[in-house]
Amino acid sequence: MKIVECINVNKTYQQGQIKVHALRDISLVIEKGEFAAVAGPSGSGKTTLLNLVGGLDASDSGSIVVDGNAFDQMSQSQLANLRLHKIGFVFQAYNLIPVLSAAENVEFVMLLQGVTARERQQRAKAILDDVGLAGKYDRRPAELSGGQQQRVAVARAIVSSPSIVLADEPTANLDSKTGEGLLEMMQKMNEEKRVTFIFSTHDKMVMDYARRLIFLRDGRLVDDQVK
Template structure:
């Protein structure tokens, strides 16, 4: 089932008065349950594409449809509501709220959604257990390792069962072993809970783990297909 349909996306930035083409006529669809990697070198437009699909940025041209609704025509408050209820975000540098504990960070989105306290607590502890952080509920980010923080970020992104999780180079700040464990975790969540993941990367290990790989170069899709598992 198609959940995202991005059509002819163009994004032109102004850099010191000089127009820079970040995306050029990019089209793609994302289906429910996909585990997609957008791969490409730095400056290829991966993060820009993720931001536009996630409603954090607007394309210069083109349309993004989420379940048939055009994101590019939505107001900032509609987009905020959409991000809250339909998306989960995992950022490169974890970006947990530093004054909240692991448990509170995971509960935060559900707080915004108005999920009752007991239900919040149950779901947050369950997902923290699943990502291997049992017993670390009350630790603040500065008392967690990078890998642990990123697992909290994953738990936070998936706890509200979003339609799509967008992960911008999620393993970039992790060592290879921790990065692999994180990919195992995301793959497990994808298979077990049916959560759709779209992540950007230039890490070959991450590309290998994707079931679908989209290659970007200079803002254009230069290759697309099922990842080579051979």
């Protein structure tokens, strides 16, 4: 079952006087339950592709369909609603809300979805237990290590069972041991809960864990390997 379909997607940025082609004619399909990595050097277009698939940015041409929803026919508020219910995000810099505790950060997405307070609290604690943060529910982000913050970010991304999790260089700010632990955890969730993961990375460890590798160079898709 197709969860993501990109057809001839192009994206350019204007940097001063120069027009930069971030993505050129990208076409690819991601099936449900995949554990895929978009790899390539810096400036190859990995983050841009994830932003487009996540509906955070709009392509110049081509079409993107996520879980049956064609982005080119959706308004900003519809895209926000789609992100809320179907897409989870894990960012390189964790991007937790600093004034909320670990549990409240995880609860926040469920709150936006209208889940009751009691269910929110139960599910948030359960998912934090799953990612190895039992007992750290009330810590604020500043009181957690980088690895622990990224675990909270993963918990926030998957707590409401999205169709797809987009992780933009999730291990970039972590040491190798912590990064590997995080990848194992995400792999486990992929296998147990059939959550689709797409990473952007140039970390070899992430590429080793991924079951599919999509290579980008200068905005073009140059290789697509299924292990």
